[in-house]
Amino acid sequence: xYLAIDLGGTYIKRAFFEQGNWFAHEQIKTPATKRELLALxxxxxxxxxxxxxxxxxxxxxxxxxxxxxxxxxxxxHEGHLLQEIERAxxxxxxxxxxxxxxxxxxxxxGNGVDCKDVAVIxxxxxxxxxxxxxxxxxxxxxxxxxxxxxxxxxxxxVQRTAVPFSEMxxxxxxxxxYATWTGQPGDRLTASDVFAAYEAGDHAxxxxxxxFYFCLAAGIHNVHYVYNPEKILLGGGISARDDLxxxxxxxxxxxxDQLSDYTLHMPRFERCHFQGNANLIGAMHHFMQQQGQQWx
Numbered sequence: 001x002y003l004a005i006d007l008g009g010t011y012i013k014r015a016f017f018e019q020g021n022w023f024a025h026e027q028i029k030t031p032a033t034k035r036e037l038l039a040l041x042x043x044x045x046x047x048x049x050x051x052x053x054x055x056x057x058x059x060x061x062x063x064x065x066x067x068x069x070x071x072x073x074x075x076x077h078e079g080h081l082l083q084e085i086e087r088a089x090x091x092x093x094x095x096x097x098x099x100x101x102x103x104x105x106x107x108x109x110g111n112g113v114d115c116k117d118v119a120v121i122x123x124x125x126x127x128x129x130x131x132x133x134x135x136x137x138x139x140x141x142x143x144x145x146x147x148x149x150x151x152x153x154x155x156x157x158v159q160r161t162a163v164p165f166s167e168m169x170x171x172x173x174x175x176x177x178y179a180t181w182t183g184q185p186g187d188r189l190t191a192s193d194v195f196a197a198y199e200a201g202d203h204a205x206x207x208x209x210x211x212f213y214f215c216l217a218a219g220i221h222n223v224h225y226v227y228n229p230e231k232i233l234l235g236g237g238i239s240a241r242d243d244l245x246x247x248x249x250x251x252x253x254x255x256x257d258q259l260s261d262y263t264l265h266m267p268r269f270e271r272c273h274f275q276g277n278a279n280l281i282g283a284m285h286h287f288m289q290q291q292g293q294q295w296x
Contacts, residue, residue: 001049002287005041006056006098006279009072009125009172010190012037014044015277017054017284025277034075038088045089052092053085054287056101056279058128060143065095068143072125072172094287099128099146100137101282102235102272107132108285110233110273117229120272121148121219122279123236126166131227153218169215171238178208191238209247217251221259224267235272235279244271 004022006013008030015025031037045053058071065082085093096104103120106112112120116135122128129148131138138145149166156162167173171191178194179186181204197205220232238244248269256263272278288294 002052003050004054004280004284015280042088054283055095056098056283057095058098061095061097094290096286098279099130102278103130103132104285105274105278105282111270115230119223119229119232123238125172126170165219169219174208174212213247213251217248217255232269233272237276239271240275
């Protein structure tokens with residue numbers, strides 16, 4: 001039996017895997033400190049029969065298991081997280097970037113099966129991304145290949161300001177816009193709260209959701225024309241919503257009307273088959289690859 005963990009800026013998920021099946025899925029608030037995180041992982045790893053730990057994490061994961069870059073969990077970038085988890089639990093550990101995990105899950109058994117070139121956009125507290133080239137993860141020279149959240153979605157050449165994709169089309173961006181427009185404390189709202197208000201007919205929530213779809217459509221447009229993959233797959237918790245694709249398609253048609261000379265083809269985008277659980281499944285698949293084992 002193995003433990004898989006998905007580190008997110010708002011929540012941490014865990015599941016146990018055994019003989020290709022997974023169970024005891026749980027989601028809790030992300031710990032505030034690394035000490036609390038290691039204590040939590042150790043408590044889960046103390047279950048009888050755990051043979052190893054597979055971790056999906058934001059940030060740029062080096063081949064040695066340290067995590068570079070920035071994310072919504074600042075403390076994971078300090079020290080050497082892989083070694084710290086191994087010391088705390090006494091078990092073998094693998095760590096892979098969260099969006100790369102989602103991509104691995106999808107090309108293994110999801111909506112990317114039999115595709116050579118795939119882009120994955122993971123919508124969470126920020127925006128994660130991964131590129132599959134010729135059936136393999138494309139990491140880039142500095143391990144930044146597929147870091148779509150860092151791409152710029154808005155610039156003001158007069159004010160010399162720029163806003164990245166992560167700050168415009170993430171779940172936190174939805175909550176932040178709604179909080180700004182309604183005067184509510186932003187730290188008390190989630191994207192789920194805004195979607196609930198939207199479904200109840202709240203006008204400000206509708207504006208926030210429409211803005212999210214338009215920004216996401218713009219990011220998809222950029223990926224489509226820079227990389228032109230067979231499919232662009234949308235993951236993260238929001239991908240569980242049945243209305244996601246209709247919302248993005250509607251926004252993309254608005255974008256297309258404005259950019260008629262620059263939109264030659266409609267991008268092919270779908271939800272990740274494993275939706276918000278793709279990171280867990282991909283992390284487990286990555287662990288088994290690292291161990292030289294087949295996971296069916």
